[in-house]
Amino acid sequence: MSESFIQGLFAERLGGSSFGKDTKIYKFEKIKRAKAAAMAADPSTEILDFGVGEPDAMAFPAVVKALQIECEKSENRGYADNGIPEFKAAAAEYMARVFGVKGLNPETEIIHSIGSKCALAMMPDAFINKGDAMLMTTPGYPVMATHTEWHGGVVVELPLLEKNAFLPDLKAISAADLKRTKLLYLNYPNNPTGASATAKFFEEVVEFAAANNIIVVHDAAYAALCHTGAPLSFLSTPGAMDVGVEIHSLSKAYNMTGWRIAFLAGNSKVIGAFAHVKDNYDSGQFKAIQKAGVQALATPEITEEISAKYKRRLTQMVEALKESGFNAVMPGGTFYLYVKAPVASGDGTKFGNAEEASEHLIRKAHISTVPWDNAGSYLRFSATFAAADRADEERVISELRVRLAGLGLKF
Ligand SMILES: Cc1ncc(COP(=O)(O)O)c(C=O)c1O
Known part of the structure; x- marks a missing residue:
């Protein structure tokens, strides 16, 4: 079938007639695919999702x-x-x-x-x-x-x-x-x-x-x-x-x-x-x-309450990450923890960049993060992970601690 005339009409800002033909897989799609592959390979292990960039809770x-x-x-x-x-x-x-x-x-x-x-x-x-x-x-x-x-x-x-x-x-x-x-x-x-x-x-x-x-x-x-x-x-x-x-x-x-x-x-x-x-x-x-x-x-007290929750979670995440060798420090704000990506794992896998490290974490330990390679190689862990209550929150973070320790990451 001949190509639709529409393919020739896309604006240059979208890539002109090449729009939609790009076969490069972008970062967020790669994360999605790695997550799906990890779940398919081992459906019984929970994904610890530190990749999400939005609140896990309802409006007040x-x-x-x-x-x-x-x-x-x-x-x-x-x-x-x-x-x-x-x-x-x-x-x-x-x-x-x-x-x-x-x-x-x-x-x-x-x-x-x-x-x-x-x-x-x-x-x-x-x-x-x-x-x-x-x-x-x-x-x-x-x-x-x-x-x-x-x-x-x-x-x-x-x-x-x-x-x-x-x-x-x-x-x-x-x-x-x-x-x-x-x-x-x-x-x-x-x-x-x-x-x-x-x-x-x-x-x-x-x-x-x-x-x-x-x-x-x-x-x-x-x-x-x-x-x-x-x-x-x-x-x-x-x-x-x-x-x-x-x-x-x-x-x-x-x-x-x-x-x-x-x-x-x-x-x-x-x-x-x-x-x-x-x-x-x-x-x-x-x-x-x-x-x-x-x-x-x-009612800015709402934000204060939300902020206190992230601070509590981030404080525990900093400790958990530090135990595995990450140079984690408490962020000044947001719900993100931004840490230097590891360069290798204990099984001998070497990471060329943060994207590879992130993929390894999801495939081998079901830990989802967002990699950044724009100015150095870093992983972003978000404190908006899903947890039913305070006890569940602590369970997720201690699970993170155990799984990271099992990877034997090198920095
Ligand atoms: C830095 C930054 N600016 C803006 C936005 C978009 O926020 P809004 O929901 O107000 O469009 C986001 C959302 O992730 C963000 O991280």
Whole structure:
């Protein structure tokens, strides 16, 4: 049968006529396949899933109840466009209460989005012309970089290295790259490294952005999940409101990944341009979800409870991993533990990179992790593994300890 004419019509940004023909197997597909193969080979052994990147628990009852009540009201049925005032006001209050960022104008300095992923996808529409660059920390959440490239822009990667506490070295960027750069993407506490930013680093960022005319987009998806010190907002840095915006999400902070609700706060010109772009993509999140979001934002104790659970699990995971030779240290925030990948196992298998180490862990010990080989070889263990209760949580972690010890890993 001749090939469909459709194959010739794909946009260049998707690979043109080659779209869908790529036979390379990507990381997450490899993990999925290795998991399936391990289960098929030994169905009776439980998979210890430290690979998941989202909460294992439900949204809290008061938030679920708010949605139940609000979705029955006729006033909430229609298009929400760029958002309801109640949600923006709640976001402004939340920023003041949790992060000490006071005086945000809900009208001009805050806007909701249907999750932070969409916001990151839309931001390049507002700023990136062909040939413009964005700075992207790597490893990292790639959505803004993908869309920059789709607009004909260039992505300049800033490696996150352990020796720099997983903060980018802004001084290492070439003058030529600085000249063409419009956007800087940062994410602290960071996925996957778990690192937190310091107030001093954010001060450097503001100075850097102002000196080079670069807009900062701080992805604060994990900002309230903080294990050392108080939660830190980029916007609390003097001058930050002049150079950038911050994106907060209810996904991880309130166990609401599927609900799709987030907000941007910060510079009014950036928010205004984003609002214009957004208005041309979607018609806003369901008002009942925004109103349930108001309930969540007014109850930051929920996040404190969630955060305490991750901290408890991460503390035990650090100990378990250390016993097997990993250089595990408690992350500043998030629910991720990022550790150097082993180079070999006791049975003589050598690992060329983290991907190979991760595959070995799943095949030989039914332990699922996410490998990163972007800036050194590391494995990410997530504290969102499934466990029925505290006793089960401890059982999973002691099982992890036993299985890792059995592998005889070398570093
Ligand atoms: C760093 C980072 N940013 C953004 C997101 C997306 O979050 P949301 O659910 O708000 O779209 C994730 C999700 O994993 C993430 O890890």
